[in-house]
Amino acid sequence: MQGDCVWVRTATAWVDHNRNGRWDSSEPPLPDVRFFVDDVRNELVDVGQAAVSNAYGQALLRVLLPDCVSSRFEIYAQPTPQYTSTTKTRMPGRGNGPFAFGFAPRNGAAGY
Numbered sequence: 001m002q003g004d005c006v007w008v009r010t011a012t013a014w015v016d017h018n019r020n021g022r023w024d025s026s027e028p029p030l031p032d033v034r035f036f037v038d039d040v041r042n043e044l045v046d047v048g049q050a051a052v053s054n055a056y057g058q059a060l061l062r063v064l065l066p067d068c069v070s071s072r073f074e075i076y077a078q079p080t081p082q083y084t085s086t087t088k089t090r091m092p093g094r095g096n097g098p099f100a101f102g103f104a105p106r107n108g109a110a111g112y
Helices: none
Strands: 005-015 034-040 058-065 073-078 083-085 090-092 099-105
Touching: 005 073, 034 058, 073 099
Parallel strands: 005 099
Antiparallel strands: 005 058, 034 073, 073 090, 083 099
């Protein structure tokens, strides 16, 4: 009998003030971003445990894989309504990450 496996990675969110899609050293992390993981191989949505970025913009992504089932993950982030994405909105869960998502204030919204 095969046991269960756990897939664990880190996701990061930041305020992309210059909207260039790269995390520059002067740009702060963005807390309160919700992260989701889909298993696109098995057509399963939101398979990970709840993950929300902390004050450092980081969140731990964890997915339990019963019987170590073969999976292919895709990560996406949902910021608070005041922000819009400046990077890819969905990222394949290949490699070890971290998976970094940039966000800029929407027009008319106060920046972080």
